[in-house]
Amino acid sequence: MSRFGMIGVVGAGAWGTALANASARAGHEVVLWEMDEAQARALADQRTNERYLPGVALEDRVTATCEVEELGMADAVLMVVPSQAMRAAAGGVSRHIKMGAPVISCAKGIERGSLAFMTDVLRDALPDHPAAVLSGPSFAADVARGLPTAVTLAADDEWLAADLSAALASAGLRLYHSDDVRGVEIGGAAKNVLAIGAGVAAGRGLGASAGAALIARGFAELRRLGSALGARPETLMGLSGLGDLVLTATSEQSRNFSFGFAIGRGEPPSGKLAEGTFTAQALVALGERHGVELPIAIAVRDVLERAISVGEAVEALLARPLKAEA
Ligand SMILES: NC(=O)C1=CN([C@@H]2O[C@H](COP(=O)(O)OP(=O)(O)OC[C@H]3O[C@@H](n4cnc5c(N)ncnc54)[C@H](OP(=O)(O)O)[C@@H]3O)[C@@H](O)[C@H]2O)C=CC1
Numbered sequence: 001m002s003r004f005g006m007i008g009v010v011g012a013g014a015w016g017t018a019l020a021n022a023s024a025r026a027g028h029e030v031v032l033w034e035m036d037e038a039q040a041r042a043l044a045d046q047r048t049n050e051r052y053l054p055g056v057a058l059e060d061r062v063t064a065t066c067e068v069e070e071l072g073m074a075d076a077v078l079m080v081v082p083s084q085a086m087r088a089a090a091g092g093v094s095r096h097i098k099m100g101a102p103v104i105s106c107a108k109g110i111e112r113g114s115l116a117f118m119t120d121v122l123r124d125a126l127p128d129h130p131a132a133v134l135s136g137p138s139f140a141a142d143v144a145r146g147l148p149t150a151v152t153l154a155a156d157d158e159w160l161a162a163d164l165s166a167a168l169a170s171a172g173l174r175l176y177h178s179d180d181v182r183g184v185e186i187g188g189a190a191k192n193v194l195a196i197g198a199g200v201a202a203g204r205g206l207g208a209s210a211g212a213a214l215i216a217r218g219f220a221e222l223r224r225l226g227s228a229l230g231a232r233p234e235t236l237m238g239l240s241g242l243g244d245l246v247l248t249a250t251s252e253q254s255r256n257f258s259f260g261f262a263i264g265r266g267e268p269p270s271g272k273l274a275e276g277t278f279t280a281q282a283l284v285a286l287g288e289r290h291g292v293e294l295p296i297a298i299a300v301r302d303v304l305e306r307a308i309s310v311g312e313a314v315e316a317l318l319a320r321p322l323k324a325e326a
């Protein structure tokens with residue numbers, strides 16, 4: 001029997017709802033905490049999340065609530081809010097989480113300003129709780145429906161990562177464990193920025209060859225930055241790195257890709273969360289801090305900041321000096 005009987009989920013957006021369902025299918029009682037009272041009531045009454053994940057029924061074992069005290073029963077807590085809200089969300093629930101319960105970041109991004117990764121934010125805000133990260137190629141709609149998905153869960157203590165992975169695994173969701181926390185985090189954060197670039201290229205009609213080039217050269221940027229930050233190459237090659245980059249940079253199901261696609265078409269984006277829009281600037285700053293060249297990330301940031309047009313970004317990337325592939 002797992003020592004993680006009850007799972008808490010902070011954030012009832014698309015991913016929080018999907019992970020709540022997956023945790024219930026893994027045999028746990030689940031407390032799904034939503035800060036907005038009306039939205040929590042709608043979840044509890046309708047047993048579906050029409051705002052963020054329409055058409056998916058909540059599993060019976062999921063209790064939706066806005067009462068933060070109810071998180072106090074949880075033996076492990078999944079933190080599933082946008083990256084830029086992680087510090088505030090963690091601070092808000094800190095007094096209510098059971099002593100020593102692990103907290104697992106399920107967000108994909110880097111905090112602007114501090115350039116902190118999500119587990120660092122959790123260590124700051126929840127210093128008495130071991131921090132972990134769950135990341136990999138996984139659309140909420142797929143996971144919520146129990147479609148086959150594989151992700152990675154990393155913690156400094158690999159035993160903890162293995163225990164949490166075993167506890168959260170179910171027929172539809174397979175978790176690999178790792179102690180390469182930074183390697184797992186950097187992949188999830190960077191792929192959103194690169195996926196915006198791939199979406200822009202697709203929306204602009206640049207063709208499948210350009211899309212493949214962006215993935216391969218974007219992955220080169222991830223490898224260079226990951227290596228500077230101490231990530232292991234096999235992590236970057238794995239689910240949370242290359243796996244998630246390929247998924248997100250090739251699918252219109254991705255909000256980041258779709259955001260870029262709209263920009264490439266000269267249309268207004270949908271307004272849904274696109275984490276790469278916040279992380280682009282932080283990723284470039286991190287590259288500068290570590291002396292790592294990130295031309296695609298810079299192009300995405302500059303387009304997002306309207307410093308250059310899409311056409312100028314393409315020109316700038318193609319005009320870079322020819323060099324050996326690395
Ligand atoms: N959707 C997906 O397929 C996947 C998403 N992720 C990652 O998960 C993270 C969350 O994404 P997702 O669930 O899709 O986003 P959504 O936009 O669907 O939902 C965000 C949720 O966070 C809540 N929230 C925002 N700010 C706070 C706060 N300060 N305190 C508490 N709750 C807050 C929102 O509450 P409210 O509605 O009340 O504002 C909402 O419930 C992102 O980093 C994303 O990259 C990772 C894998 C897959």
Ligand SMILES: O=C(CO)COP(=O)(O)O
Nearest residue numbers: 136137138139254255256
């Ligand atoms: O992280 C995801 C897939 O692994 C979800 O991607 P989007 O946030 O771009 O929809």
